Amino acid sequence: xxxxRLTFVLQLLVTLACAAFLLVPALASMLAGVTANYFQxxxxxxxxxxxxxxxxxxxxxxxxxxxxxLGTLGVTLVLGVPAAWALARKPSRLSRLVEEVVTLPVAIxxxxxxxxxxxxxxxxxxxxxxxxxxxxxxVLYTLPFMLRAVMAVLAAVDVKALEEGAASLGASPLQxxxxxxxxxxxxxxxxxxxxxxxxxxxEFNLTWMLHTPLTKTxxxxxxxxxxxxxxxxxxxYTLIFFVLIVPLLVALQMFGRAxxxxxxxxxxx
Amino acid sequence: xxxxxxxxxxxxGCGKTFxxxxxxxxxxxxxxxxxxxxxxxxPSGCGKTTLLRIIAGxxxxxxxxxxxxxxxxxxxxxIEKRNVGMVFQSYALFPNMNVRENVAYGLRVRGxxxxxxxxxxxxxLEMMRIDxxxxxxxxxxxxxxxxxxxxxRALAVRPKAILLDEPMAALDAALREHLRGEIDAxxxxxxxxxxxxxxxxxxxxALGDRIVVMREGEIAQVGTPxxxxxxxxxxxxxxxxxxxxxxxxxxxxxRFACAAGTMALDAPDMPKAALLFRPExxxxxxxxxxxxxxxxxQVQFQGARQKVTLCTxxxxxxxxxxxxxxxxxxxxxxxxxxxxxxxSLV
Numbered sequence: 001x002x003x004x005r006l007t008f009v010l011q012l013l014v015t016l017a018c019a020a021f022l023l024v025p026a027l028a029s030m031l032a033g034v035t036a037n038y039f040q041x042x043x044x045x046x047x048x049x050x051x052x053x054x055x056x057x058x059x060x061x062x063x064x065x066x067x068x069x070l071g072t073l074g075v076t077l078v079l080g081v082p083a084a085w086a087l088a089r090k091p092s093r094l095s096r097l098v099e100e101v102v103t104l105p106v107a108i109x110x111x112x113x114x115x116x117x118x119x120x121x122x123x124x125x126x127x128x129x130x131x132x133x134x135x136x137x138x139v140l141y142t143l144p145f146m147l148r149a150v151m152a153v154l155a156a157v158d159v160k161a162l163e164e165g166a167a168s169l170g171a172s173p174l175q176x177x178x179x180x181x182x183x184x185x186x187x188x189x190x191x192x193x194x195x196x197x198x199x200x201x202x203e204f205n206l207t208w209m210l211h212t213p214l215t216k217t218x219x220x221x222x223x224x225x226x227x228x229x230x231x232x233x234x235x236x237y238t239l240i241f242f243v244l245i246v247p248l249l250v251a252l253q254m255f256g257r258a259x260x261x262x263x264x265x266x267x268x269x
Numbered sequence: 270x271x272x273x274x275x276x277x278x279x280x281x282g283c284g285k286t287f288x289x290x291x292x293x294x295x296x297x298x299x300x301x302x303x304x305x306x307x308x309x310x311x312p313s314g315c316g317k318t319t320l321l322r323i324i325a326g327x328x329x330x331x332x333x334x335x336x337x338x339x340x341x342x343x344x345x346x347x348i349e350k351r352n353v354g355m356v357f358q359s360y361a362l363f364p365n366m367n368v369r370e371n372v373a374y375g376l377r378v379r380g381x382x383x384x385x386x387x388x389x390x391x392x393x394l395e396m397m398r399i400d401x402x403x404x405x406x407x408x409x410x411x412x413x414x415x416x417x418x419x420x421x422r423a424l425a426v427r428p429k430a431i432l433l434d435e436p437m438a439a440l441d442a443a444l445r446e447h448l449r450g451e452i453d454a455x456x457x458x459x460x461x462x463x464x465x466x467x468x469x470x471x472x473x474x475a476l477g478d479r480i481v482v483m484r485e486g487e488i489a490q491v492g493t494p495x496x497x498x499x500x501x502x503x504x505x506x507x508x509x510x511x512x513x514x515x516x517x518x519x520x521x522x523x524r525f526a527c528a529a530g531t532m533a534l535d536a537p538d539m540p541k542a543a544l545l546f547r548p549e550x551x552x553x554x555x556x557x558x559x560x561x562x563x564x565x566x567q568v569q570f571q572g573a574r575q576k577v578t579l580c581t582x583x584x585x586x587x588x589x590x591x592x593x594x595x596x597x598x599x600x601x602x603x604x605x606x607x608x609x610x611x612x613s614l615v
Contacts, residue, residue: 158359164327165361167348169375169426179374183365 026242033236050236054225058237061221062244064131068217069200072138076196079139080146081189085181087147088154089163099151103144110205113140117210131215137206142199146192153188154181187255194252201245218244275462276339276429277303278324283334284486285319293319294486296334301430303339304460306453308477310467312509316486317466318434324464325432326351338429354423354431358438360415362407368418369394369403375426393425397455413444420452430462437472449475470510474498482506499547500613507545507613514551514587516544516561520614528583530561532607536614543615548590550611553577553597554604561605563587568597579603 033051037044055062083102087095105113117137122128159181166176182189204219211220218241225234277300284296294316301307309317322328324336326348336344343351362371369390370377376386394400399417402410410418416436423431436452437445453476456463467473473480474494482489482497482505490502501507504515518527520539525532527544536542554560563579566586575593580586587605597603 157364158361161357161359161361162363164348165355165357165363166374166378167327168325168353168355169378169422170349170352171374171378172349175378179378180363180365184363186365 029235030239030242031235032232033239035232038231038235050232051240053233054236054240057229057233058216058218058221058225061216061218062240064215065201065218066244068131068135068138069197071135072142072200073193073196075135075139076143076146077189077193080143080192081150081182081185082177084147084150084154084185084188085159085177088151089160099147102147105140106144110137110141110203111209113137114206114209129212129214134207134210134215134217137210138200138203141203141206142196145195145199146189149192149195150185150188153185157184159184191252191255194248194255198245198248198252201248202241275303275431275460277301278430278462278464279337279340280320280324280330281335281337283320283323283330283336285316285323285328285334286331292486294323294330296331297488299481299488299491301462301464303462305478306456306463306465306476308465308467308473308480309483310470310473310477310480310510311483311489312468314485315483317468317481317483320483321432321434321464321466324430325353325355352426352429354426354428356416356419356423356431356433356436358435360419360436360439362415362418362422364407366407367403368399368405368407368410371407371418372422372425374422379426390421390425393421397421412440413448416440416448420455424459424461428461430464431456433463433465435466435468437467437469445469445472452476474510482509484509499550499611501545502613503615504543504545512548512588514546514548514589516581516585516587518542518544525614527561527581528585529563529581529605530559532561534614539614544607544612545615546607546612548576548588550608551587551589552606552608553579553589553591553595554606555595556604562602563605565597565599565601565603567599577603579605 031042032038034046034048035042035044036047036049087099114137117133117140118128121133121136127133162180162184163176166180171179202219203217204223207217207220208223211217216224222234222237222241225237279300281298282296283294283299284292285294286292297320299320309320311317319328323330323334326336326343326346330336330344334344335342338351348355363374366374369387372393373381373386373390376389381389391400391403394403397417397420399414399421402414402418407415407418416439419436420433433452437448440448449472456476465472465476467476474497477494479491480494480497481491482502484505490497490506492500492502497506497510501510501513504513507513507515516525516527516529518525520526520534520536520542522538523533523535525534525536525542525544563581565577566580567578569576569578570593573593574590575595575597577589577591577597578586579589589605591597
């Protein structure tokens with residue numbers, strides 16, 4: 001009995017120690033964001049002053065990140081869902097090749113991708129200076145995630161058979177897409193959308209190369225504040241980033257768990 | 270619902286070679302009369318589903334092939350413009366809609382108003398005796414219920430023809446037998462043109478006005494169930510539909526001769542001939558006179574009848590089903606008498 005108990009306690013301690021090792025820095029960082037003076041510690045008192053300063057200095061980057069994430073989502077939906085449908089309905093050697101090519105940006109380092117974009121399109125000044133330039137980079141990087149999520153669901157519901165069923169009843173290709181393909185791919189589209197927004201909001205690599213002083217996103221601003229601001233401001237900034245990203249990650253996690261069961265059970269409530 | 274009649278379907282020179290070069294179907298001609306139930310029967314890979322998909326418009330025939338509905342050429346029309354009803358092997362019911370919405374979908378894309386299409390869908394559901402399921406999700410239905418919903422959905426648009434692709438392959442044997450009777454009664458009551466694909470010979474014999482037996486992309490025989498069963502065109506048809514006995518020998522001077530003896534029949538001389546007959550097309554005779562004589566190997570008593578396995582001197586087995594009044598034991602020599610119209614010679 002006692003050795004058993006001892007093992008359990010030891011295991012618990014090791015687990016808690018590991019969790020603490022990972023969590024403490026994150027918590028410390030967030031706590032630093034609301035501490036009056038980090039070097040004096042919590043004794044100096046808690047304050048929202050730094051959050052206010054971040055919002056005053058960097059609210060533009062937060063707005064831009066959200067705008068780019070939503071824009072990226074829009075473009076990946078418009079491009080990705082029909083593309084996934086086209087690839088899923090006629091699996092062939094060509095469609096597999098297309099899928100591989102589209103997935104390539106995931107494997108290429110973001111910096112290289114950004115450099116390629118700058119080399120190819122940097123000459124178009126207005127484009128280079130606008131946030132659209134970053135948006136294009138984000139679309140390249142996130143599209144495969146949308147594509148894969150939607151394709152997986154379309155394969156699970158046997159979209160080819162459903163489409164033939166709809167066609168036999170007189171539905172045109174457009175009607176089939178909106179009445180049958182999209183509603184039955186809803187789970188994959190939602191999972192893909194969460195993924196795209198999360199990746200876009202947190203993207204640094206590519207964006208750091210593509211940004212201009214007037215088109216800074218949240219992660220780029222974050223790097224900027226780490227380099228040039230006092231620690232409390234950078235920490236408050238991190239806190240704001242967490243507030244944005246954690247709900248998305250939680251939603252993604254919950255959805256990722258529900259998703260594989262969905263096609264087997266059929267509908268969602 | 271009022272009885273209605275479908276269109277006559279004609280295929281002219283329809284073959285199908287897929288992009289990778291495999292020939293699924295040799296060019297063939299076939300016609301289905303208005304209101305007729307035609308069964309395409311054959312083993313998997315024989316081209317029966319491809320043929321059905323050509324009629325439906327899901328595949329196009331190779332150049333030169335034509336599909337006609339009531340004489341009008343529909344070869345170039347995609348499936349959504351052909352007004353056919355189709356029941357798929359997987360049913361292809363829409364999981365995002367309930368039963369009523371599934372059945373009303375064909376009317377929805379035809380622009381029928383919501384109230385009207387619900388009423389029409391309920392009418393079809395009632396005819397199929399599944400009106401109680403109208404609000405159910407597809408995932409809440411059993412296999413047999415799904416099959417009925419798929420049929421109701423295909424019929425709701427009042428199609429020119431209904432095309433069924435192995436609609437019972439996913440169901441268990443008892444349910445299949447039950448639904449077979451239901452589908453047969455329904456198709457007859459509606460007198461709609463129907464093309465039914467199956468690899469199950471019992472289904473084909475029970476449902477078809479005519480049966481098309483297919484093999485390796487070609488038609489092996491077309492005929493009524495009785496013709497196909499009793500007078501199979503060749504050994505393949507004979508072996509695919511029911512149990513068939515086969516005695517090989519020769520025909521000379523109006524007599525068939527094999528190792529078991531000889532038998533008079535009306536046929537020209539053939540140096541190589543095979544006599545094909547069903548277990549119930551022969552009688553066994555005690556104290557055989559001259560004729561075909563075989564030795565009893567095994568007797569299975571089955572109540573209403575008995576199944577007797579016999580053996581020729583050159584060890585060919587023959588199965589005969591007879592009334593149980595004859596007392597037969599293994600080892601006895603029996604005479605084999607064939608009903609004059611119930612065998613074929615190939």
